[in-house]
Amino acid sequence: MGSAVQWLSFSDVWRSMGPELIVIGGAFLIMLIELLLPQQQRKVTPWLAVIDVLLAALVTIARFGGGILLYSNADYVVDGFSSLFKLLILLGTFFVLLLAIAEQRKQSLPYEYSYLMLFASGGAMIITSGIDLVLLYVGLELLSIATYILVALNRKDARSSEGGLKYLIIGSIASASILYGLSFLYGVAGSTNLGQIAVTLQNAWANDGTILFVSFALILAGVAVKISVVPFHLWTPDVYEGAPTPVTAYLAVISKAAVIAFFLRVFLFVYGAKYQDWWLVIAWLAVLTMIIGNFGALAQRNVKRILAYSSIGQVGYLLMPFAAIGQTQNVNDMWQALSATVFYLFAYAFMTIGAFAIFGKVAQMRGSEQVEAFAGLYRTHPWLAAMMAIFLLSLAGLPLTGGFFGKFMIFLVAFNAGQYWLGVILFATSAVAFYYYFGILKAIFVQEPPADVESSRSGSMLTVLVGLCALGTLVLGLLPDPFLHILNTVHWFG
Amino acid sequence: MALQPFLALGAVLFGIGLYGALTKRNLIIVLISIEMMLNAANINLVAFAHFLPKPNIEGQVYALFNIAIAAAEVAVGLAILLSFFRARNTSDVRDMNAMKW
Amino acid sequence: MYGNNYLFVLIFLALGVFLPVSSLMVIGPLLRPNHPSRAKTTTYESGLEPVGDARARYNVRYYLFALLFVIFDVEIVFLYPWAVEYKHLGVFGFVEMLIFILLLVIGLVYAWRKKVLEWK
Numbered sequence: 001m002g003s004a005v006q007w008l009s010f011s012d013v014w015r016s017m018g019p020e021l022i023v024i025g026g027a028f029l030i031m032l033i034e035l036l037l038p039q040q041q042r043k044v045t046p047w048l049a050v051i052d053v054l055l056a057a058l059v060t061i062a063r064f065g066g067g068i069l070l071y072s073n074a075d076y077v078v079d080g081f082s083s084l085f086k087l088l089i090l091l092g093t094f095f096v097l098l099l100a101i102a103e104q105r106k107q108s109l110p111y112e113y114s115y116l117m118l119f120a121s122g123g124a125m126i127i128t129s130g131i132d133l134v135l136l137y138v139g140l141e142l143l144s145i146a147t148y149i150l151v152a153l154n155r156k157d158a159r160s161s162e163g164g165l166k167y168l169i170i171g172s173i174a175s176a177s178i179l180y181g182l183s184f185l186y187g188v189a190g191s192t193n194l195g196q197i198a199v200t201l202q203n204a205w206a207n208d209g210t211i212l213f214v215s216f217a218l219i220l221a222g223v224a225v226k227i228s229v230v231p232f233h234l235w236t237p238d239v240y241e242g243a244p245t246p247v248t249a250y251l252a253v254i255s256k257a258a259v260i261a262f263f264l265r266v267f268l269f270v271y272g273a274k275y276q277d278w279w280l281v282i283a284w285l286a287v288l289t290m291i292i293g294n295f296g297a298l299a300q301r302n303v304k305r306i307l308a309y310s311s312i313g314q315v316g317y318l319l320m321p322f323a324a325i326g327q328t329q330n331v332n333d334m335w336q337a338l339s340a341t342v343f344y345l346f347a348y349a350f351m352t353i354g355a356f357a358i359f360g361k362v363a364q365m366r367g368s369e370q371v372e373a374f375a376g377l378y379r380t381h382p383w384l385a386a387m388m389a390i391f392l393l394s395l396a397g398l399p400l401t402g403g404f405f406g407k408f409m410i411f412l413v414a415f416n417a418g419q420y421w422l423g424v425i426l427f428a429t430s431a432v433a434f435y436y437y438f439g440i441l442k443a444i445f446v447q448e449p450p451a452d453v454e455s456s457r458s459g460s461m462l463t464v465l466v467g468l469c470a471l472g473t474l475v476l477g478l479l480p481d482p483f484l485h486i487l488n489t490v491h492w493f494g
Numbered sequence: 495m496a497l498q499p500f501l502a503l504g505a506v507l508f509g510i511g512l513y514g515a516l517t518k519r520n521l522i523i524v525l526i527s528i529e530m531m532l533n534a535a536n537i538n539l540v541a542f543a544h545f546l547p548k549p550n551i552e553g554q555v556y557a558l559f560n561i562a563i564a565a566a567e568v569a570v571g572l573a574i575l576l577s578f579f580r581a582r583n584t585s586d587v588r589d590m591n592a593m594k595w
Numbered sequence: 596m597y598g599n600n601y602l603f604v605l606i607f608l609a610l611g612v613f614l615p616v617s618s619l620m621v622i623g624p625l626l627r628p629n630h631p632s633r634a635k636t637t638t639y640e641s642g643l644e645p646v647g648d649a650r651a652r653y654n655v656r657y658y659l660f661a662l663l664f665v666i667f668d669v670e671i672v673f674l675y676p677w678a679v680e681y682k683h684l685g686v687f688g689f690v691e692m693l694i695f696i697l698l699l700v701i702g703l704v705y706a707w708r709k710k711v712l713e714w715k
Contacts, residue, residue, distance in 0.1 A: 035708050134556050141563045145570050152574045158581035159592050164574045169524055172567055173515050176531035180508055183535045187542035192552045238593045562669045569662050
């Protein structure tokens with residue numbers, strides 16, 4: 001905000017932040033509508049949120065590939081990276097909203113979730129586009145604070161508020177750690193703009209190396225908590241178990257994707273010059289996360305906690321491309337790593353939301369969250385059972401699914417960069433993952449259903465949602481070429 | 495005055511806050527400790543804004559945003575704490591034990 | 596020229612004395628109903644018992660009012676710098692600030708409709 005300030009015009013704001021404006025403005029509108037409608041008519045509000053998300057997605061797609069646009073003194077950027085992450089966030093929000101509507105029929109979640117999810121997604125979208133420390137932090141906190149409320153939303157269940165409280169305390173400590181680290185970045189570079197920080201820092205490592213290392217460690221620790229990287233993962237199973245199932249899916253997919261975007265943007269911009277010095281830290285964190293996440297799931301009998309531990313393991317896979325390209329200096333490797341991460345995030349979104357959707361339905365029908373609750377699902381609900389099989393096999397990484405192709409791409413990145421050991425650990429931990437997913441599959445297909453089970457219908461909404469998720473998973477596995485083409489031609493960074 | 499005393503104050507505040515947030519048993523004290531951590535960052539930002547080779551106002555603006563965010567965070571924190579208190583009739587960290595791994 | 600300034604001071608001083616004295620001592624007693632009771636004569640302590648242990652528990656409902664205060668608190672934090680640079684920021688800044696205040700008003704309306712302002 002020096003002398004060469006360019007003033008924004010309203011059309012600039014619309015062109016740069018259109019999707020965010022739709023999502024956040026829509027959230028305020030829906031909040032007012034929910035407030036003024038009588039109690040019986042409030043069930044339209046989630047549908048309004050769905051329409052809002054679709055509108056924002058349309059605007060994002062319409063601007064996709066329009067080149068790189070910088071706004072507001074280069075504080076806000078619309079590039080391929082941000083557009084792809086925004087699409088992922090909107091897609092995830094769309095599915096989670098549908099899941100919440102489907103769950104709503106039986107279990108009365110207050111309708112506040114519809115606009116709280118929009119606020120959180122708005123924050124997530126700001127993270128993907130902001131290249132200013134202030135914007136990044138405001139977006140991160142908008143996402144975090146809205147999700148704290150979402151986790152604690154089910155006031156009838158004491159576990160929900162306990163999970164919310166745990167998430168709030170751990171998340172706030174992480175935010176404070178990130179903020180403290182960012183303040184040192186500002187102190188060294190004298191600017192809050194990531195581009196200017198990147199330029200200044202290339203010369204600053206000689207004098208201020210220590211303080212920059214401190215800021216690196218603080219930001220990394222905070223980010224690691226937020227995306228539940230081992231050894232900062234202990235909150236994850238508790239919070240996932242306590243939160244209402246749609247919110248768990250939201251945390252596992254959208255919240256994680258947004259913080260990974262934050263991580264990639266900040267670390268590649270700011271610390272990119274010293275990449276050779278820190279890639280090994282990321283590599284070890286990824287390895288630890290893959291191992292502990294997958295082995296931790298073995299000890300669990302509660303399916304929600306199994307899925308929580310499996311999502312910890314998936315974060316290890318998501319971090320791996322960046323760990324792998326550490327020693328190579330080739331910029332094409334970085335684009336390949338970004339492609340692999342984004343591809344896997346999309347596949348992860350489809351299969352995770354689908355798995356949580358079916359879990360929520362089964363837990364509701366059988367009144368239990370244990371693996372045994374899935375017993376004989378194939379007899380009573382063949383459609384749900386088949387879809388669950390697709391999601392679990394994709395999470396485990398069986399060929400013909402999106403999960404397999406994503407893992408294959410990640411493996412290729414590691415292979416090209418010569419980091420064979422990371423590839424080996426990827427496959428070894430996937431084999432472990434097979435074991436606990438197989439436990440659920442055995443319950444579904446082999447065990448007999450309990451005698452007293454009533455044959456309730458699965459609900460058309462849920463059937464459609466699960467079908468869409470399965471379709472996405474299979475398309476990414478069988479016909480990945482169109483999507484790969486987009487990933488290969490996109491201009492990643494502004 | 496030099497920059498270092500302010501940074502030292504920030505570091506001490508952050509350390510006390512982190513220690514309090516991780517060890518205290520009363521959830522209200524934990525929330526206060528988190529506020530201290532955020533304010534440590536604010537002190538850093540304002541001090542840097544003043545003592546930079548080319549002083550600028552961005553650090554102060556950043557601190558203003560952080561104050562607003564911290565207010566929102568603690569408001570939500572107290573609200574969730576209240577709902578936890580209503581469900582369990584306690585505000586002790588050790589009683590957050592309905593779910594264990 | 597500068598003598599006028601002291602005249603203004605004098606006028607404001609006179610008004611400053613006259614208005615509170617007239618409203619408190621003369622107009623007020625004429626207009627207000629007069630029903631003294633024991634509770635009304637105690638020291639005002641925001642609804643708490645004024646005498647007793649200092650470590651008394653506060654009613655948790657105060658917390659909601661404290662939250663509402665935060666809305667206006669934060670509003671001022673952003674309004675003040677904006678007001679200082681008002682001319683410099685121009686129409687864009689003005690509209691932005693109007694939107695900001697509108698969003699805070701929505702928050703207040705929300706609290707109002709959810710019956711936060713009522714003491715049950």
